Amino acid sequence: MLNAIWLVIALTALLVAAWNGPEQLSLVMSSLFSSAASAVQLVIGLVGVMVFFLGLMRVVFDAGLRDVVARTLTPITRRLFPDVPSDHPAMGAMIMNMASNMLGMANAATPFGLKAMSELSKLNRGSGSASNAMVLFLAINASAVTILPPLGTIGVRAAANSSDPWAIWMPTLFATICSTTTAVATYALLSRLPFFRHRPELAGDPNAPTFDDVDPGGDSAAVPAAPESPGRRGARRLAVAAISAVTLFAVGSSAVDAFATGGFVVALRDTLRDWALPALLIAALTYGFAKRVRIYDAMVAGGRDALAVATTIVPYLVVILVALGMFRASGALDVVVGWIDPFTSGLGVPAEVLPMALMRPLSGSGALGVMSEILEAHGPDSFIGLLTSTLMGSTETTFYVLAVYLGAAGVVDGRHALFCCLAGDAAGFFGAVAACHFFFG
Numbered sequence: 001m002l003n004a005i006w007l008v009i010a011l012t013a014l015l016v017a018a019w020n021g022p023e024q025l026s027l028v029m030s031s032l033f034s035s036a037a038s039a040v041q042l043v044i045g046l047v048g049v050m051v052f053f054l055g056l057m058r059v060v061f062d063a064g065l066r067d068v069v070a071r072t073l074t075p076i077t078r079r080l081f082p083d084v085p086s087d088h089p090a091m092g093a094m095i096m097n098m099a100s101n102m103l104g105m106a107n108a109a110t111p112f113g114l115k116a117m118s119e120l121s122k123l124n125r126g127s128g129s130a131s132n133a134m135v136l137f138l139a140i141n142a143s144a145v146t147i148l149p150p151l152g153t154i155g156v157r158a159a160a161n162s163s164d165p166w167a168i169w170m171p172t173l174f175a176t177i178c179s180t181t182t183a184v185a186t187y188a189l190l191s192r193l194p195f196f197r198h199r200p201e202l203a204g205d206p207n208a209p210t211f212d213d214v215d216p217g218g219d220s221a222a223v224p225a226a227p228e229s230p231g232r233r234g235a236r237r238l239a240v241a242a243i244s245a246v247t248l249f250a251v252g253s254s255a256v257d258a259f260a261t262g263g264f265v266v267a268l269r270d271t272l273r274d275w276a277l278p279a280l281l282i283a284a285l286t287y288g289f290a291k292r293v294r295i296y297d298a299m300v301a302g303g304r305d306a307l308a309v310a311t312t313i314v315p316y317l318v319v320i321l322v323a324l325g326m327f328r329a330s331g332a333l334d335v336v337v338g339w340i341d342p343f344t345s346g347l348g349v350p351a352e353v354l355p356m357a358l359m360r361p362l363s364g365s366g367a368l369g370v371m372s373e374i375l376e377a378h379g380p381d382s383f384i385g386l387l388t389s390t391l392m393g394s395t396e397t398t399f400y401v402l403a404v405y406l407g408a409a410g411v412v413d414g415r416h417a418l419f420c421c422l423a424g425d426a427a428g429f430f431g432a433v434a435a436c437h438f439f440f441g
Contacts, residue, residue, distance in 0.1 A: 005399075005418070006323055013326035020331055027329045031165030035325030039318040051303035053111040057096060058302030060284050061089070063291035081132045081133045083123065088121035094137055101144035111215035113141055113401075121409040128412040129199040138405060138417045139187045142396040143179035143424030146172060150393030156372060157389055161215035166265075170390045175394030176433030190416040203412055229247060240290045247282050251275050265325060320403040324362045333358060349433055352378060353388045361425050363400040367391070387436045394428040396421075 017028040075086070076093060084091050093116035100109035116137060124131040130138075150172055157165040190196050254274060257266035267429040288295050327333060336358060349357075352374060360367040371392050379386040398421040406414050 006320065009327050010323045012332050013323070014336065016332040017326075017330040023331075024331060028326050031325040031329035032322055035322045036318050038325075039321040040314065047307065050343040051307065052299075054115060054279070055299030055302035056284050057093070057112060057115065058298045059288040061092060061291055062298050063288045065092075065287060072330065073322045080136060083131065084120070084133050085141065088119065088123070090116050090123060091118055097137075097427065098140060101141065102147045109141075109144075111140075111402075112138075113405055117405045117409040117411075121411070123410075124411075126201045126410065127198075128202040128410065129410075130406065130411045130415050130417055131198060132411060134411065135191070135415055135420065136184070136187050138402065138414070139183040139420035139424065140180060140404070141405070142398050142401045142421040143176070143183040143428065144396070145176045145180045146393060153371070153389050153392045156368070157375065157380045157385075160375040160380040160385075161374075162385075164381065167381075167439075168386060169230040170196055171386075171390045171432060171439050172393040175428045175431035178378060179395060179424040179428030182427030183420045185337055186420045186423040187416065190419055193416075196416040198415065211352060226298055236290065236292075240286055243282065243286050247279065251279065275331065306375045315407075324399065327362070328359070336344045347430075347433065348437055350384050350387070352384050353391065356388050356391055357429055360395050361422070383436065383440055386440050387432065390432040391429065394432045398422060398425055 013028055014025075017025040048088040074181065077095070078088060081094070083090070084094075093112050097116055099183045100112060117134065120131060120134050120137065124134065144159050150168070153168065153172075157168070251271065253270045254424045285295060288298065294356035333355060337351070337354045340354055342359075344354065345351060355372060356367060356370045359370050371388050374388045375385050380386075398418075402418060402421065403413060406412075406417075
């Protein structure tokens with residue numbers, strides 16, 4: 001299905017541009033090269049993030065956190081993913097990915113998601129047909145409930161001089177709940193249809209990366225540590241207590257200062273914005289230190305996994321982003337907006353937000369640019385600005401997620417993953433519209 005959609009997008013862009021004349025066709029050709037270059041730059045930027053966060057995941061996994069989390073969430077994960085053992089590396093990576101998405105840390109979620117898909121590919125025995133666990137994971141990942149505020153979007157609203165940048169928090173939460181619920185329900189319904197059956201005999205991508213639990217160079221990060229003397233054990237515990245105390249004091253001081261300046265809401269907002277990621281890093285490294293993990297070696301071992309994935313996803317990412325760039329440059333997106341507007345205007349959706357709604361599943365950077373233009377033109381606190389901002393945080397870049405994640409697993413048949421993700425996008429759109437009308441009138 002993704003093959004057919006890509007072909008339709010690319011051919012539509014070329015035909016629309018040809019219809020509009022040589023000047024438009026020239027813009028599409030320029031977009032082809034610029035989009036290809038942007039895709040490679042995106043991968044280069046992603047590599048550093050992946051190396052660090054997969055290394056961090058290796059630290060906490062070597063420290064035993066995977067087993068702790070698996071035992072805690074076993075009742076839930078067994079129901080959602082009955083084919084994945086609770087102590088399998090795929091389960092730990094999926095949990096880390098979903099937790100990062102729920103906390104609004106998309107950069108941290110991507111490396112964990114790629115790791116999860118690669119490990120699920122092992123359980124899938126390298127089949128080119130996505131397993132049920134893969135499809136459900138993609139549906140949840142591309143429609144993740146965001147509990148914390150969407151800080152990136154809020155930052156753009158603040159830069160646009162909004163009087164209340166955080167006004168979109170609750171509408172976004174409601175929209176993402178609608179999105180995830182619909183995506184999971186669509187998975188449950190479509191998985192019963194023979195058309196979307198799993199085809200284990202389908203050959204996958206032979207170049208897909210594999211993640212080994214033991215470092216191939218023999219320098220495994222999880223080498224059992226020698227027995228520790230009582231004195232050193234006591235010193236280690238004292239150091240952990242000191243790190244924890246300093247961190248809590250810093251977070252508390254920051255929260256008190258923010259509370260004195262703007263009250264409880266401002267204190268909560270600033271504390272979440274400034275301390276969510278640093279607290280995660282401190283907790284992970286301190287946990288590894290407390291469990292006597294060789295942290296530097298573990299970070300390096302996890303980073304090697306990231307390099308293997310980054311090399312593999314380049315062609316998938318370039319191909320999908322080039323087609324999307326051509327589609328926008330051709331003017332085809334404007335044509336689609338013109339067709340949809342008569343139907344959506346009756347639902348209380350202003351025509352001005354439709355380019356954002358259509359761009360969001362296609363390109364995150366493109367959607368950000370469209371959102372910025374809309375906020376500048378109509379104001380961040382207008383209904384159009386509020387709805388546009390909510391839409392930015394309520395859905396995911398579906399085609400990017402599918403291209404990169406399926407590529408990391410070497411899967412050529414995503415089965416009903418695309419339909420699940422698009423259903424989640426649609427539910428997120430209508431949920432955002434309903435929430436904005438409820439909260440903002």
